[in-house]
Amino acid sequence: MARLTILGATGTIGRNTLDVVARHPDRYSLHALTANTDWQRMAELCREHRPAVAVMTDVDAARELATALDGETEVLAGPVALAAVAAAPDSDIVMAAIVGAAGLMPTLAAVRAGKRVLLANKEALVMSGALFMETARRYGAELVPIDSEHNAVFQCLPHPRAGGLAGAGVRRIVLTASGGPFRGWSPERLDAVTPEQAVAHPNWVMGPKISVDSATMMNKGLEVIEACWLFDALPAQVEVVVHPQSIVHSLVEYADGSVLAQLSNPDMRTPIAHALAWPERIDAGVARLDLAQLATLEFEAPDHGRFPCLQLAFDALAAGGAAPAILNAANESAVAAFLDGRLKFTTIARIIRTTLDALGGRTASDLDAVLAVDAEARTRAEREIRRSGH
Ligand code: NAD
Ligand code: MG
DSSP states (O other), X not given: OEEEEEETTTSHHHHXXXXXXXXXXXXXXXXXXXXXXXXXXXXXXXXXXXXXXXXXXXXXXXXXXXXXXXXXXXXXXXXXXXXXXXHOTTOSEEEEOOOSGGGHHHHHHHHHTTOEEEEOOHHHHHHHHHHHHHHHHHHXXXXXXXXXXXXXXXXXXXXXXXXXXXXXXXXXXXXXXXXXXXXXXXXXXXXXXXXXXXXXXXXXXXXXXXXXXXXHTHHHHHHHHHHHHHHTOOGGGEEEEEOTTXXXXXXXXXXXXXXXXXXXXXXXXXXXXXXXXXXXXOOOOOOOOOXXXXXXXXXXOOOTTXXXXXXXXXXXXXXXXXXXXXXXXXXXXXXXXXXXXXXXXXXXXXXXXHHHHHHXXXXXXXXXXXXXXXXXXXXXXXXXXXXXXX
């Protein structure tokens, strides 16, 4: 019986994880669920799944939850409790599914505690890359990627992989991208995109932030950085191809010309079930793939002109140091402003570029420096957002 904690349980990934776990009561028990403010949804999840502990980052929300639950689940509050529960000895597996930089400290706490960490929170890794991977090595944490692309690559690589990618004969990693809801749109149409349009992804149901990232293609940029760290790949070894059907989740090309791919219907329960049970396989409740019905799988090169965010991520990767953390922070600020109606869709990339240009040369070798640069980039981006006056 493996004991599980889900950070970000009320989100899309959190709820998909609960769906998979509920199919296997003989294999998994729930230690803790965490969320930010949505205590009503957390109360429903607690009644249905009966975790021992629930943590709300927001103190008022924790109070409401405790009243609503009447003592069945222990309710804790605040960021210190969140990090403590992520590291607690009562769980073996931690699903890191908080969105954005808010996930960094609890995810690192789980890594430091040497857990199997199912990594959905890509922003944490993008912000702290070298530090994050070094911490995982030092404390023996087992990172299994949840991002469908990285989970696909993980499945296509040999285990164990002595000698890194070169030792395994890998030539390159190809990440697929759906192209988002605005693939093929004219610059004029892109200029008038609304938040409602941007969060309506054609293939995946996701939280609002990653949906906007998918629409700008920053999501793929963050994933390129994520892939370099997770698989110890050089930026030149990672390529992006647009694949509108989201059936081929990513590919690995070997020296002999073989290309291995992982395919499945676009349903996050597949990578979640894979990561939970690895190296075993369990049912995920996902519909079987019907290739004859699908008939066509298309691939095309990304359009860097209309979707400049992808190149910005490659640029941040090349710049190194704190540039990926700055990219991530500026993106989080710009996306939040776009969702609030304070910024045009097409201005998101400009805010990120300006912030990178202003702060690009920074380095951040320890956690305090990462957090400081993150805060500085947000202040800078916010100033640009106000200046761009939408
Ligand atoms: P979501 O918005 O649906 O859920 C986010 C969760 O994080 C919620 O439980 C929320 O309570 C919690 N949270 C938000 N802010 C917080 C804060 N300040 N403190 C503590 N908790 C906080 O997001 P999602 O779509 O489930 O995505 C979660 C993560 O997984 C993201 O990093 C995303 O990039 C990644 N991811 C998601 C998908 C997907 O299909 N949804 C796919 C790949 C990767
Ligand atoms: Mg992905």
